[in-house]
Amino acid sequence: MSDAPAAMKAGFEEEAIPYLDAVYRFALRLTGDSDQAEDLVQETFLRAYRSWDQYTRGTAAKSWLFTICRNAFLRTLERSQRHEEIVRENVGRHGPDPVDPVWLSANGVDPEGEFFDAIVDERIIDAIGALPEEFRSVVVLADVEAFSYAEIAELMDMPVGTVKSRLFRGRRQLQRALYEYAVEMGYISPRAGVESS
Amino acid sequence: MTNGISCEDALRQVQEYLDGEVQTVSKAQIKQHFEVCSRCYPHLNFEKAYREAMRRAAAGEAAPPALRAKVAALLAESEPES
Numbered sequence: 194m195s196d197a198p199a200a201m202k203a204g205f206e207e208e209a210i211p212y213l214d215a216v217y218r219f220a221l222r223l224t225g226d227s228d229q230a231e232d233l234v235q236e237t238f239l240r241a242y243r244s245w246d247q248y249t250r251g252t253a254a255k256s257w258l259f260t261i262c263r264n265a266f267l268r269t270l271e272r273s274q275r276h277e278e279i280v281r282e283n284v285g286r287h288g289p290d291p292v293d294p295v296w297l298s299a300n301g302v303d304p305e306g307e308f309f310d311a312i313v314d315e316r317i318i319d320a321i322g323a324l325p326e327e328f329r330s331v332v333v334l335a336d337v338e339a340f341s342y343a344e345i346a347e348l349m350d351m352p353v354g355t356v357k358s359r360l361f362r363g364r365r366q367l368q369r370a371l372y373e374y375a376v377e378m379g380y381i382s383p384r385a386g387v388e389s390s
Numbered sequence: 391m392t393n394g395i396s397c398e399d400a401l402r403q404v405q406e407y408l409d410g411e412v413q414t415v416s417k418a419q420i421k422q423h424f425e426v427c428s429r430c431y432p433h434l435n436f437e438k439a440y441r442e443a444m445r446r447a448a449a450g451e452a453a454p455p456a457l458r459a460k461v462a463a464l465l466a467e468s469e470p471e472s
Contacts, residue, residue, distance in 0.1 A: 296433050
């Protein structure tokens with residue numbers, strides 16, 4: 194088995210670099226800023242490259258890169274004024290879900306969620322960015338990058354049950370925000386007394 | 391309520407069903423429920439519409455070419471630890 198730098202570099206280019214777009218998208222969702230996302234991607238790939246010998250070839254390179262990316266982001270977060278987000282994550286972990294299923298509001302108005310089609314991409318991306326990080330990461334990993342619950346659990350170092358609970362609550366919050374936006378824009382008109390807050 | 395599972399059970403598991411992660415009842419039971427229950431069917435479509443919007447909005451973005459070049463330059467300057 195060759196550990197020669199050239200062979201390692203070739204392996205990295207073959208297995209890790211193809212995920213550069215996906216890692217960039219994830220970094221964009223985490224930071225909400227293209228400059229910060231670019232910095233985070235560079236840090237991610239540099240860290241991954243330097244520890245490439247710890248990666249088992251042919252396994253889950255995408256999960257591994259996303260784990261490095263999120264950990265690097267959390268370190269930045271800890272150092273920044275957005276520290277409060279982490280505190281909120283830990284405080285609110287087991288709280289009840291205050292948001293009703295959105296289809297209860299949409300029932301009788303737009304029960305099949307056709308309003309989602311009318312909302313422009315930028316608005317959806319803004320709504321994702323407005324989610325607290327603990328929900329945002331899980332929703333993006335599941336709904337954009339199509340990771341399984343088990344993969345997300347490993348990536349975020351948490352039980353599958355926590356992944357599910359955060360995913361369902363995050364989706365609900367996101368759907369609520371998009372529903373309210375659709376009402377505000379006049380894409381749908383809720384019946385009096387149906388819409389809940 | 392249809393043969394098999396209740397509306398409540400079907401709706402409770404609609405997320406797992408669409409995520410391909412159903413564990414407690416069979417996927418076929420949930421599928422059958424949504425196929426025949428006119429009250430629940432719109433909710434399945436609601437969740438599908440949400441997922442399609444998410445993929446449409448956020449899954450297609452690519453890294454800027456300049457970033458790709460920066461990463462390549464960064465790796466050229468570095469060595470993996472071995």
